[in-house]
Amino acid sequence: MKLAVIGLGLIGGSMAKDLRRTKFATEIIGVDSHPNNAKIALEVGIVDRIELLENAVKEADIVLLAIPVDKIAQVLPTILSQVSASTTVIDVGSTKREITEAVKDHPMRGNYVASHPMSGTENSGPTAALEHLFENKICIICDHQNSRPQHLALAEKMFQALGMPIAYMSSDEQDHTTAFISHLPHATSFALANTVQAIEDRNIIFDLASGGFQSAVRLAKSSPQMWGPIFWQNRDYIYEALESYIHHLEEFKKSLKNNDHEKLIALIENANNIRGILGGENSSLTKKEETIIKFYTK
């Protein structure tokens, strides 16, 4: 299986590592618009060789698009025009409506599988690539009825090789859900980092930052090249999520302002219910291992 990975950063690099380790890919061709990323990926053995985009897509069995979501929307129509009928094209962007909209009338739409493997870290670039990053994490496949069965099957096989259970939903449903579960937590961390930096001198933050603060602010280290376009493409749903979030913060403010101790406790107790939903740090992984979950589109 010849795999072309377009974008040799955290996500593309991590996938390449695991797809080689599991022998799903026998040859990996790398493409990156940043020559330095390409050079590093080659040096550390993430890819076997570097090619120009147009050459890579012509010879690959799978073209994996792991670049920022604005770039995916730009380049996907061109790639679909260049590939052969037997090539499967998969993107792994965090948003789906704008990307699928860009190719909805493309004659090769059936070769494309719209995906969102839900994993990552706050780091970027090929040196941030990790093995096992996707294991037991969910991969969302969107609008699967618009992919031809062979291409859908190969994409599913690839994500299963990475150890990922697969969920199916519409692009709209994925963008809405992801706005709350993934994009909002990034916004809450970005805003927390900005709040603390606005009021405290840097030394106090550095010295007093406990594990709790580090945990809540971790996602604030995520790159603007990746997250700017995600916020942009999903801005209506992220705006909705932010409005809802601010409402819930206002509830805390209100309980403090009104000296309403009972209300404060009730708000914390309700938040605590997330423990039962998420389980312990590892229990959710164990449960996920047991099953491939299928949600069908609304």
Next chain:
Amino acid sequence: MKLAVIGLGLIGGSMAKDLRRTKFATEIIGVDSHPNNAKIALEVGIVDRIELLENAVKEADIVLLAIPVDKIAQVLPTILSQVSASTTVIDVGSTKREITEAVKDHPMRGNYVASHPMSGTENSGPTAALEHLFENKICIICDHQNSRPQHLALAEKMFQALGMPIAYMSSDEQDHTTAFISHLPHATSFALANTVQAIEDRNIIFDLASGGFQSAVRLAKSSPQMWGPIFWQNRDYIYEALESYIHHLEEFKKSLKNNDHEKLIALIENANNIRGILGGENSSLTKKEETIIKFYTK
């Protein structure tokens, strides 16, 4: 050294474990108003025996108060009235103004050292107690000029036995700083948990929760018994922190509403600066190991 630990939960239990391991304490007496906690702590060897509060404080060299901050403010005056002149009383609550105010005119005020060791987890109870929980984390000592030198010295020695660098500040400064660095991140996580639970069905949260969401929402599992009173005692500064935080969230909303892409990128880039302040996951620990940091009160 005979140590009485009042409150055998996560914090008291973890301190007892390390103070025994490092041989700082040769005998540990436990006090807990919940008989079941006391029983567990005795069974797992966190304490050598269980006593009633009034007996424990009479024979201990150090009385360590590790109970919710409302309970500390209630019980501290009584304890100071019961101890001998040679006994050191230390509390480890997350707020300091209300607690120090409760004993400011007490004739034994000098025996008391107001402290806030900045570490913890989202779990509670004696079974959550961990060794090394405090290592390389900061301990704040407040209003140290109000503690007699011998009691201050012994408290410092105890926190150093736990591996903690010590910072000195006023109760007011600690409550303000901690509102932003510790209490606000709890509020942001509580509100995130409440937001997501309000809109999504439980299965979707469970299935789609990635590492990023888990990280941002971790603190939402923290107990209302501990955090309700902290929010209560520090409500003015937490209110201020929440207002500032909501302002920074509104900046994100505004950039989305006004199609201001440059502004959005600038907000993310500013948040990214937290990376330089906090360093990598371990670098801050290494730096902290090198030095005992002293801030003097304003």
